[in-house]
Structure formats: C-alpha cells, structure tokens
Amino acid sequence: MASPGRPTPGPWPGVLCGVLCVALLVGCTASEAPQLAPPPVIVFDWMRNGNRDIYRAGLDGKDTVRLTSNSGDDQHPTERAGVVVFTSYRDGNGELYVVPSRGGGGPEQRLTTTTANETQPTLSPDGRHIAYLSDESGVPKLWMSGADGTNPQPLTAGFGFAGSIEASPSWAPSGDRIVFVSTANGRAGLFILTLGGGGTPTPLVADSNHTAVEPSWSPDGRLVAFASDRAGVTNIFTLDVATLQIRQFTTDATTAGQPAWLADGRLVYTSWSGGTPRLRWRDTTVSGSSVTIDLGTGDAQHSAAVF
Amino acid sequence: MLRTFRLIDTGVLSAVVLLVAACAESNAPTAPKNLFRSEMITCQASMSGGGTLTCGESQAQASAGMNFNLVLGGQGALVRLASSGTAYSAGIFSTNVTVENLIGQPMNTADGTTPDAGGIKVFFSSGPTVTGGTGTVSVANATGTGTFTGVNQPYFEYNTGALLASGSTSSSKLWQFTVPGTVTQFTFQVFVTTRLPDEVSPIVALGLSRSPSALTISPGGSGTTSVTLTRTHFTGAVTLSLGGAPSGVTGSFSPAAPTGNSSTLTVNVGLAVAPGTYPLTIDGTSTAGPRSTKLTLTVATAGSGNVTVDFSSCPVAERAVWVAAQDGANPWTRITGTADVYNFTIGSSGGGLAYVVVGASDAASITVQYRTKAEFTAGTLVQCPPPATGKTINGDVAGAGFTDRPTISLGGSEATVFTFLSSTFQLTDVPDGNQDLVAYRQSLANGPESAIIRRAQNIADNGTIATLDFNGVEAFAPATATITLGGLLGGEQVNQNMSYQVGANCTTAGLYFGATGGATFTASGIPSIQQVGTDFHALTVFASLGNDSRFITQYNHDLTARTLTLGGVIPTPTITTLATPPAYKRLQAAYTLPIDYEGSTSFGYNDGANKSVSISATFGYLGGTSTTLALADYSALSGWDNNWPPATSSTGQWTVSGSSVFPASACTEGATLKSATVNGLF
Numbered sequence: 001m002a003s004p005g006r007p008t009p010g011p012w013p014g015v016l017c018g019v020l021c022v023a024l025l026v027g028c029t030a031s032e033a034p035q036l037a038p039p040p041v042i043v044f045d046w047m048r049n050g051n052r053d054i055y056r057a058g059l060d061g062k063d064t065v066r067l068t069s070n071s072g073d074d075q076h077p078t079e080r081a082g083v084v085v086f087t088s089y090r091d092g093n094g095e096l097y098v099v100p101s102r103g104g105g106g107p108e109q110r111l112t113t114t115t116a117n118e119t120q121p122t123l124s125p126d127g128r129h130i131a132y133l134s135d136e137s138g139v140p141k142l143w144m145s146g147a148d149g150t151n152p153q154p155l156t157a158g159f160g161f162a163g164s165i166e167a168s169p170s171w172a173p174s175g176d177r178i179v180f181v182s183t184a185n186g187r188a189g190l191f192i193l194t195l196g197g198g199g200t201p202t203p204l205v206a207d208s209n210h211t212a213v214e215p216s217w218s219p220d221g222r223l224v225a226f227a228s229d230r231a232g233v234t235n236i237f238t239l240d241v242a243t244l245q246i247r248q249f250t251t252d253a254t255t256a257g258q259p260a261w262l263a264d265g266r267l268v269y270t271s272w273s274g275g276t277p278r279l280r281w282r283d284t285t286v287s288g289s290s291v292t293i294d295l296g297t298g299d300a301q302h303s304a305a306v307f
Numbered sequence: 308m309l310r311t312f313r314l315i316d317t318g319v320l321s322a323v324v325l326l327v328a329a330c331a332e333s334n335a336p337t338a339p340k341n342l343f344r345s346e347m348i349t350c351q352a353s354m355s356g357g358g359t360l361t362c363g364e365s366q367a368q369a370s371a372g373m374n375f376n377l378v379l380g381g382q383g384a385l386v387r388l389a390s391s392g393t394a395y396s397a398g399i400f401s402t403n404v405t406v407e408n409l410i411g412q413p414m415n416t417a418d419g420t421t422p423d424a425g426g427i428k429v430f431f432s433s434g435p436t437v438t439g440g441t442g443t444v445s446v447a448n449a450t451g452t453g454t455f456t457g458v459n460q461p462y463f464e465y466n467t468g469a470l471l472a473s474g475s476t477s478s479s480k481l482w483q484f485t486v487p488g489t490v491t492q493f494t495f496q497v498f499v500t501t502r503l504p505d506e507v508s509p510i511v512a513l514g515l516s517r518s519p520s521a522l523t524i525s526p527g528g529s530g531t532t533s534v535t536l537t538r539t540h541f542t543g544a545v546t547l548s549l550g551g552a553p554s555g556v557t558g559s560f561s562p563a564a565p566t567g568n569s570s571t572l573t574v575n576v577g578l579a580v581a582p583g584t585y586p587l588t589i590d591g592t593s594t595a596g597p598r599s600t601k602l603t604l605t606v607a608t609a610g611s612g613n614v615t616v617d618f619s620s621c622p623v624a625e626r627a628v629w630v631a632a633q634d635g636a637n638p639w640t641r642i643t644g645t646a647d648v649y650n651f652t653i654g655s656s657g658g659g660l661a662y663v664v665v666g667a668s669d670a671a672s673i674t675v676q677y678r679t680k681a682e683f684t685a686g687t688l689v690q691c692p693p694p695a696t697g698k699t700i701n702g703d704v705a706g707a708g709f710t711d712r713p714t715i716s717l718g719g720s721e722a723t724v725f726t727f728l729s730s731t732f733q734l735t736d737v738p739d740g741n742q743d744l745v746a747y748r749q750s751l752a753n754g755p756e757s758a759i760i761r762r763a764q765n766i767a768d769n770g771t772i773a774t775l776d777f778n779g780v781e782a783f784a785p786a787t788a789t790i791t792l793g794g795l796l797g798g799e800q801v802n803q804n805m806s807y808q809v810g811a812n813c814t815t816a817g818l819y820f821g822a823t824g825g826a827t828f829t830a831s832g833i834p835s836i837q838q839v840g841t842d843f844h845a846l847t848v849f850a851s852l853g854n855d856s857r858f859i860t861q862y863n864h865d866l867t868a869r870t871l872t873l874g875g876v877i878p879t880p881t882i883t884t885l886a887t888p889p890a891y892k893r894l895q896a897a898y899t900l901p902i903d904y905e906g907s908t909s910f911g912y913n914d915g916a917n918k919s920v921s922i923s924a925t926f927g928y929l930g931g932t933s934t935t936l937a938l939a940d941y942s943a944l945s946g947w948d949n950n951w952p953p954a955t956s957s958t959g960q961w962t963v964s965g966s967s968v969f970p971a972s973a974c975t976e977g978a979t980l981k982s983a984t985v986n987g988l989f
Contacts, residue, residue, distance in 0.1 A: 047443045050441045050442055050489060051437070051441040051442065052437065071441050073438070075436070089436045089438045089494065090438070091438075092351075092438045092439070092492070092494070093494070094433075094436075117433070117496075119433065135496075165432070165456055165498070167456045167457060168457065181457075188455065188456050211454045211455065213456060213457050214457060214458060227454065227457075227458045229453075229454045234454040255454075255458050255459045256458075257454070257457070257458030257459065258457075258458065270458075272459055277459075299443065
C-alpha cells in the first residue's frame with residue numbers, strides 16, 4: 001500500500017488525558033508534602049522578552065513560567081483541568097491554541113483553523129468546553145466548542161441585531177450559564193445566557209448611559225465583577241446576582257479593568273495606573289488597598305486563575 | 308522607506324459599526340432604535356515595501372491574512388474609512404484616514420442640526436496585535452482611550468463639534484503606530500461609534516463603489532465598469548451620472564437609475580480625444596443623499612500587429628491595467644488595447660510581453676513573458692480560460708472512518724471528504740455528459756485503502772450520487788507497484804501524488820498524496836482489471852531539500868514497477884540589483900539551467916506583501932541553457948506606475964524555476980514532465 005504522508009489528526013484527547021493524568025499525579029504527590037500554602041497561581045499575557053506570550057506566576061509574582069514562545073501575539077489565557085487555552089495570532093489571524101498549564105515546554109496545539117478570528121476563550125468550570133468569540137458572521141459573537149475545539153457552534157443566534165458585538169464570556173461556576181458583553185441595546189452591557197435552554201439572553205447590567213464590560217463570575221456564584229465607566233473613570237464593580245446590587249470595588253484614578261476571580265475569593269485585575277498595564281489583586285471581603293503583583297517590567301494583562 | 312499608499316481610489320477601507328451614544332432606557336434587548344448593522348474593519352499592516360495596509364471586513368469568506376475584498380457583505384455600507392499616504396519609517400507606521408458618511412442622516416448629532424459632544428470615534432476593538440515578527444505595537448497618537456467593548460481602547464475622534472453630513476467625508480486624521488523593527492506585520496480591528504438622530508428609524512444608508520476603478524480605452528473604443536450600490540433600508544432609485552468627462556468622452560449606465568444593487572457603466576471615447584489620463588467621478592443622487600466614487604480613465608492609441616493578447620475573459624480584477632511589448636531587442640513600447648484585447652508585432656527574433664494586474668490596496672503583479680515569434684503567433688493568447696460552468700452534484704460516502712481521507716472526482720471536479728466532520732460532499736462545475744467517477748479512500752493510519760470507479764455517469768444538475776461505500780461490493784483494493792526514485796542527493800523530503808486520468812478528455816482525478824519514506828516506495832493505483840484503454844496513472848514525486856525542490860510526473864496506463872529519475876538541481880543564481888532610478892526594485896537573475904529543463908524557465912520575486920514580479924522565457928527564445936532574466940526599466944513608458952513593482956528598499960523572496968517541455972497530452976504512455984525550483988531571499 002502507499003504510505004500517505006498526511007498527518008493523522010492530532011491525538012488531542014490523548015494529550016488532554018495525559019495532561020490530566022500528570023496533573024493528578026503531581027497533585028497526589030503534593031498532598032503528601034508539608035502544607036506550605038503556596039500563593040494562588042495565575043496565567044496572563046505579558047509583553048516580555050520581545051514578544052507577547054502566555055505566562056504563569058504566583059500571586060506574589062514569583063515562580064514565573066513562560067508557557068508559549070513564538071512570533072505573533074498570544075493573548076487571553078484561560079485555565080482549567082491542567083491546560084491553558086489562549087488566542088494566538090501567529091497564523092495571521094486569531095486562532096485558539098492550548099498548552100499544558102504547568103509549562104516545561106509542553107506542546108502548543110492548535111484547536112481552531114478558520115479564516116475568522118477566534119478570541120477571548122474561557123474554559124468551562126469542568127474544563128470540557130470553551131466559550132469564545134468568533135467573528136465568522138462579520139462581528140464577534142459568542143460561540144462554544146469542546147475543549148479540543150471540536151463541535152463549534154454559535155450560542156446567541158437571533159439575539160441582538162446582526163451587527164451587535166459580543167465579548168468577554170465568563171462561566172457561572174455551575175457551568176450552566178455564561179455572562180457576556182453585548183451591544184444589543186446599542187451600548188455595551190452585560191447579559192446572561194442560560195445554556196441548553198434555548199432562550200434569549202437576559203440583561204444583567206444594561207444601563208443606557210454607561211458601559212459595562214469584561215464580566216467575571218465569582219467562584220461561589222454570588223457576584224459578577226465587571227469594568228464600567230458608571231462612576232467616571234473606568235473602574236471595577238461587583239454585582240450581586242441575586243439582589244442586583246452594584247458596588248464599586250476599585251476607585252483608581254486611572255483605568256482599571258479585566259477582573260478575574262481566584263478560587264479563594266480574591267480578585268486580580270489590570271490597572272493602567274502609571275501608564276503601563278500592571279496586574280493587581282485585592283480581597284473582596286477585606287477593605288484595603290490593592291497589591292501590585294511584582295512581575296518586573298513589561299505590559300501584563302488578561303489574567304486568569306489557575307484552578 | 309516611504310511609499311505612498313492609496314486606499315480611497317481602490318475603494319479599500321470600509322465597513323463599520325455604529326454605537327449610538329444614547330439608547331433606549333429599557334433593559335430589554337429589543338431591536339435598537341435608530342440603529343444599525345455593523346461590520347468590523349480588520350486591517351493588516353506590513354512593514355515590508357515601505358509600509359502597506361490592507362483592510363476589510365472580517366467575513367467567513369475572507370481569505371487568511373484578511374486581504375481586503377470589495378464585494379463582501381457590508382463593505383462601504385454605512386461608513387467608508389479610506390487611508391492614504393501609508394508609510395513605515397523610523398519605527399513609525401503612519402497612514403492618513405478619513406471617514407465618509409454613507410448614511411442618509413448626518414452623523415454626530417442627536418437632532419440633525421446640533422453637533423453632539425462625542426464626535427465620531429473610530430475605536431480599536433482588537434489590537435494592534437502582532438501577527439508577524441516579535442515586539443509590541445501601540446497606537447502612538449490616539450485621541451484618547453475609552454471603554455467601548457473593553458477597557459482602555461484607543462480611539463481617533465473625528466468631527467469634534469461638527470456634523471458630518473450624509474455623503475460627506477471627514478478631514479483626514481493621521482494615525483501613527485509605534486512599530487519596532489522586529490515586527491513585520493500586525494493587525495487591528497476597528498469600529499465606529501457616533502451619535503445619530505433619534506427620530507429616524509431604521510437607518511438608511513447607501514454606498515457607491517465601482518470595479519475596476521480604472522479604465523484604459525483607445526480612441527473610438529469603449530470600456531465598462533461595474534457599479535455596486537450597497538443599500539441599508541433604502542430601496543429608492545439612484546440616478547447615476549458620469550462626472551468630469553472631457554469632450555468626446557461619454558458614459559451610459561444600464562440601468563441609469565437602478566433600484567437594485569448594480570449598474571454597468573459603459574464609457575465611450577471619441578476618436579478625437581487626446582491620449583492621457585482623466586480623473587472622472589461616478590455620481591449618484593437619491594433621497595439617501597449624494598454619493599460619488601472616483602474612476603480613472605486612460606486614453607491611448609490602439610495598437611495592431613501579429614500578436615493578440617486577450618484578457619477579456621478574465622474576471623475584471625484580473626485584467627491587465629497596463630501592457631507593453633518588445634520586438635526583438637527594440638525598446639519596450641506601451642500597448643493600449645480595446646475591450647481588454649491587445650495587439651502588437653513581434654518579428655523573427657521573438658520578443659517580450661509585459662503586463663500589470665492590480666488588486667485591492669495597491670497590490671500589483673507584473674508578468675513578463677519572452678517567447679519566439681512562432682510561440683507568440685500560434686494563436687490568440689487567451690490569458691484566462693472561460694469560467695467553469697456546470698452541474699452541482701451532491702453525494703455521500705460510507706465505509707470511511709476518521710482516519711480515512713476519501714477523494715471523489717467527476718469530470719475534473721474534485722471533493723475531499725473530511726469524515727470527522729461529515730460524510731457528505733458536493734461537486735461543482737461538473738460538465739454535462741458522460742463522465743467517469745473515481746473515488747479513492749486514502750488511509751492516514753496505514754489502514755487498507757479502497758477505490759470505486761463508476762463509468763459514464765451523467766447525473767442531473769443538483770442530483771445526487773448514490774452512496775459511495777468503500778466497503779461495498781463495487782469497491783476494490785488498489786493495485787500497488789514498487790517505484791524506485793533516481794537522482795536523489797540524500798536528506799531530501801520526498802512525497803508522492805497519484806492521480807488518475809480518465810475519459811476521452813483525459814480528465815484528472817486525484818487519488819492520494821503522501822510521503823514516500825525513501826528512494827524506494829510503494830505506489831497505489833487502479834488494478835488493470837478495472838481499467839479501460841484510455842485510463843492513465845499520473846504519478847508525481849516531489850523531492851525537496853532546503854531551498855531546492857524538484858518534481859517529476861510520469862503518465863502510464865498500467866501501474867507497474869519502474870524507476871523515475873529526477874532532473875538536476877538548479878544552481879543558485881546570481882541575483883543582482885540593477886541600478887536605480889527607476890524608483891523600484893529591479894532584480895536580475897543569471898544562471899545555467901540543467902539540461903533536464905529545456906522547456907521554459909522563470910525568475911520571480913516578491914516583497915512578501917502585495918507586490919510581485921514574474922519573468923519567464925521559453926527555451927526556444929533563450930536558445931541555450933545560459934539564462935539572464937531581469938525586470939526591464941519601464942518607468943519612461945506612459946501609464947507606468949513606479950509603485951507597481953516592489954519598492955527599492957523592499958526585501959523579500961526570489962524564485963527561479965525550470966521545466967521540461969510539457970507533454971502534448973497527459974494520456975500518453977511514458978510521457979514525462981520534470982521541473983525544479985530554487986529560492987532565496989533578497
């Protein structure tokens with residue numbers, strides 16, 4: 001028989017399984033070690049070493065690990081189940097890639113191959129799905145696929161109008177809802193989509209006079225943090241999902257946005273204080289000032305917790 | 308490094324998003340009042356060639372790299388952004404951008420008369436994002452940053468304190484990006500946000516564009532351009548007229564007042580019109596407001612001679628905008644044609660033909676062909692075959708798993724089935740009449756392969772092929788044969804491609820493509836018992852190593868063990884940059900072709916962005932294997948644009964190739980074609 005040279009489709013499920021297995025093994029080993037309570041770990045994109053790539057680091061700014069390395073920008077990491085999914089522009093347009101979250105030079109695998117831009121991925125809490133944006137229709141809309149990029153499908157068909165823009169999906173911890181940004185009302189606001197219900201997304205924060213963007217659903221499901229210009233300078237607010245009460249969380253003099261919850265309830269965000277974007281964190285339950293994550297020089301943005 | 312870049316005249320930037328500043332108070336996601344459809348503008352900037360920018364909508368049909376495409380939905384629908392003077396110098400990428408209001412209402416006003424405080428903001432919803440090279444790109448001179456669909460998004464503001472009337476274009480604003488020398492390409496996506504009057508719903512808009520944007524017509528001749536109207540909630544008539552025409556030049560539109568989305572403009576040039584270039588406009592008047600788009604007319608003297616070059620069957624975008632010829636060693640002469648047909652004279656010494664095809668966003672390709680007189684005058688040189696037309700036929704496969712790659716061919720139309728997505732396929736442009744269907748199941752996991760042949764199929768248009776079951780009774784196991792490859796140097800990557808030629812027209816049907824694993828390999832094909840007399844196997848073997856690649860194709864009725872011997876490696880040519888002026892890159896390649904490639908040779912180079920040059924010569928013209936090919940200096944010829952070739956400062960890739968004489972028919976026992984290529988950087 002001939003020996004065709006086309007590569008067999010990548011053994012992604014195997015890789016995922018392998019990563020999970022490694023993660024589990026490491027976890028078991030760690031549980032037998034002395035409990036040193038290491039700081040929470042985040043992933044983020046960072047303009048360093050001449051390129052924007054995906055990194056991971058402790059909340060104290062230490063133990064930095066570079067997860068990607070290539071020409072073209074890598075952005076918007078999201079982590080679950082031992083893998084980091086992110087958007088890469090190495091192919092000329094935005095495509096989703098995945099890399100093991102522990103680093104160590106693991107393979108970077110491409111998940112999508114389209115002429116559209118796939119951006120702002122967010123892994124579901126169980127790590128089995130990715131919510132992301134695709135501008136296949138002409139403008140960014142909310143899509144979902146399996147964690148390996150298969151079975152892509154639009155989630156908001158018929159919602160808003162043809163040109164309304166969607167952005168920044170964030171999963172509820174229960175995995176059955178997604179909060180996201182839409183301009184369906186003409187101005188960017190927050191909406192909640194219930195998966196599997198076939199219903200229309202419902203407005204969460206859709207104030208005609210102010211913009212609400214970049215939502216992040218808290219791990220306990222009670223709060224949605226978001227960025228808004230409702231108090232003048234864009235800052236971060238939290239919304240109680242049950243009572244719809246909104247509280248201002250940061251009061252920075254310059255823009256603050258891109259909130260991301262950690263498992264312990266702390267909130268990491270990006271601050272433009274001083275001009276260069278820096279990552280900061282604050283405990284939502286304790287009053288006090290924010291702590292800048294000391295990563296050194298470079299523009300760091302789009303943080304996400306490592307769960 | 309500076310190079311002027313035009314977008315307006317080629318109708319480049321366009322498409323929009325409009326986010327009105329004040330909206331309904333209701334929280335319900337109702338259809339917005341006074342709004343909008345929106346398409347994002349995706350721009351790809353390249354540092355090569357002194358800086359280029361191509362912008363277009365992000366659409367499913369758009370090609371990778373986001374090249375601007377004029378006809379994709381929404382282009383120029385509500386707003387047209389146009390840029391000019393694009394340049395990259397000293398770490399700054401700059402371009403001047405205007406905003407044209409295609410909406411039937413004024414922009415930046417709530418009541419139609421009072422300017423709104425917000426202006427017209429063009430904001431970056433994504434990027435600038437580096438897509439080539441390393442480093443970071445930032446907007447250097449944004450008006451400000453704001454929260455639109457995310458935080459800290461840069462924007463440029465237009466018409467501060469002023470309305471932008473329907474059909475009007477804003478003053479130009481310089482956009483600058485800080486781009487380190489390590490970045491070769493970046494991309495960004497922008498939307499527009501502005502205030503529109505509340506009381507008008509829905510938005511009415513009209514875009515006007517044309518293709519091509521330039522016509523070359525000889526005195527006494529005529530030419531046509533297609534006018535496209537992009538309507539948004541507007542169905543009224545648009546009365547079209549030709550503006551700026553000199554005496555003797557007339558234009559007629561069909562229809563003259565379209566209520567649809569297109570019209571055809573025929574421009575007639577009288578015999579007394581002096582040669583030259585005339586800036587014209589296509590003007591539209593309607594209740595949606597005045598619209599105008601530019602059209603460049605070049606009038607020149609028609610030619611005559613023993614050579615006819617015909618571009619008329621090409622898509623409009625692929626027709627030459629400039630043609631020149633060289634008779635023997637005489638100077639090059641500009642040739643003007645009529646209705647995209649050009650005539651000129653070539654004497655016994657042979658000569659050359661040069662032409663330029665331009666694309667969107669200043670893209671240009673220059674083609675130069677050197678041939679003998681006999682080759683030039685053998686018949687009309689039709690540059691584009693008639694467009695394929697034919698039937699659309701659907702089908703599906705069975706007996707193919709995820710690691711199988713079935714390929715189905717019928718009448719020259721071919722479909723590959725990706726079984727992990729779907730088992731169905733569609734063949735398009737299948738000629739009418741009996742055709743032999745060939746289906747081949749390639750295994751990507753070294754599993755068993757299978758083939759099906761159905762003879763004399765003539766399925767109705769939009770008909771369905773009965774399921775092709777690769778495990779069914781009509782399927783058969785392919786034949787195999789051991790192939791030995793000669794001429795390898797060691798270390799090369801070798802691949803094979805097997806096609807099958809069927810029917811009276813010797814139509815190609817693809818079977819498989821794969822690596823060989825070495826100099827001796829197994830090829831698969833159609834067993835003799837399944838063959839008819841007119842069937843032929845076409846086995847192509849590719850060998851590549853570094854910058855060199857070679858291939859050989861041999862046609863045989865039976866698949867039997869044989870030895871194929873590659874031709875020689877083309878030696879690295881001597882690449883020389885010829886003196887300037889002119890103000891563009893003129894490269895010369897000097898090399899000696901291996902004797903295996905005494906058919907034709909070519910030398911090409913490109914700037915890695917959107918400028919390319921291809922120079923070819925037949926062996927009959929050259930008269931020997933010693934070859935020197937260079938881009939001639941056309942700068943003194945009328946109509947030539949120094950921006951067509953790669954810029955003087957550009958860098959990019961060159962390629963030299965050679966080929967043996969093409970077989971008269973692929974269905975000839977033992978017919979062989981050899982070719983080779985070498986490339987490098989300049």
